[in-house]
Amino acid sequence: MPLSDPAAKIRLAGASKRFPVRDGELEALQPTDLAVRPQEFVALVGPSGCGKSTILNLAAGLLRPTDGAVFYDEQPVTTLNRAVGYMTQKDTLLPWRHAADNIRIALELRCRAVPRGEAAARVAQIIELIGLKGFEQHFPAQLSGGMRKRVALARTLIYEPETLLMDEPFGALDAQLKLLLLDQLQSLTALRRMTVVFVTHDLGEAITLADRVIVFSARPGRIRAIREIDLPRPRDVFKVRFTEHFARLHEELWDELKDEVVKGTDV
Ligand SMILES: Nc1ncnc2c1ncn2[C@@H]1O[C@H](COP(=O)(O)OP(=O)(O)OP(=O)(O)O)[C@@H](O)[C@H]1O
Ligand SMILES: [Mg+2]
Structure with missing residues (x-):
């Protein structure tokens, strides 16, 4: 991998992570080289515990690598990376604020200059987009798991980050709703020319x-x-999985993944 790569939005250069644990160290991630291109949509798949969330945490600046380095726009990531919107694996909604407030607070924290009226309009618009109209005044405890995921998604999208880090964002949703949201995510990230790193257990989704x-x-x-996914765009998320090309890609990738999943369950 070159020392500098202007074509990379996010770059791991020999980045590894070992965590101190009671009886020594736990090696979560071996030294890894990975460059995510601007406006690219990259999906990370792998067995539980293989370091997927760790990679997102490194890119977000929440963790430092043990060896190597992590770059964003070729600048070393040494503090919280404010250019990314991060939808973490656990939702971190504030239980004492209703849905609309949970979304608005993210906008206020990131973009202090947004006038009140505009903020309210943007919150209303995104609530409509994620299909939560009528639930604005509901507190997180009054929402289903899937609804909470959607509020968390809206909260990440509202301040229009140029890069999205998403950690199994739709894991808990029913299949139909998941497809709808994948469709919206595809349109939105293309429209806003976002770079996306998306962690999922679902190879089909990837x-x-x-x-x-x-x-x-x-x-x-x-x-x-x-594997480059050379399916033409825009993709019909409802139908693409029934094409022969998709089936071939799925088979090829599953062959790689299944050995690792088996190993991953041995530990
Ligand atoms: N702060 C920490 N301290 C100690 N060990 C940690 C810490 N964070 C993660 N780990 C360990 O590092 C390994 C990788 O964790 P990570 O959360 O990146 O896995 P993952 O691929 O996201 O898994 P999953 O699919 O289950 O979410 C795991 O074995 C985990 O237990
Ligand atoms: Mg994880």
């Missing part, structure tokens, strides 16, 4: 959305396979 799918080995994670 192939449906991504320009590249990256398969990780079982822990300690390393890149096992990289």
Whole structure:
């Protein structure tokens, strides 16, 4: 990998992560080289514990690599990376604020200059987009798991970050709703020319959305396979999975992934 790569939005250069644990160190991620291109949609798949969330945390500046370095726009990431919107694996909605307030607070924290009226309009618009109209005044405890995920998504999108980090954002949703949201995510990220790193357990979801799918080995994670997804765009998220091309990609990637999933369950 070159020392500098102007074509990379996010770049891991020999980045590894070992966590101190009671009886020594736990190696979560082996030294990894990975460059995500501007406006690229990259999906990370791999067995539980292989370091997927760790990679997002490194890109967001929430963690420092043990070896190597992480760059954003070729600048080393050394503090919280404000250019990214991060939808974490656990939702972090504030229980004492209703849905609309949970979304608005994200906008206020990131973009202090947005006038009140405009903020309210943007919140209303995004609530409509994610299909939560009528639930604005509901508190997180009064929402279903899927609804909470959608509020968290809206909160990440509202301040229009140029890069999205998403950690299994739709894991808990029913299949139909998941497809609807994948469709909206595809349109929105294309429209706003966003760069996206998307972690999922669902290989079908990864192939449906991504320009590249990256398969990780079982822990300690390393890149096992990289596959360009050459399905034409825009993709019909409802139908693309029934095409022969999709089936071939799925089979090929599943062959890589299944060995690792088996290894991952041994630990
Ligand atoms: N702060 C921490 N301290 C110690 N170990 C950690 C810490 N964070 C993560 N780990 C360990 O590092 C490994 C990788 O964790 P990570 O959360 O990145 O996995 P993952 O691929 O996202 O898994 P999943 O699919 O289950 O979400 C796991 O074994 C985890 O237990
Ligand atoms: Mg994770």
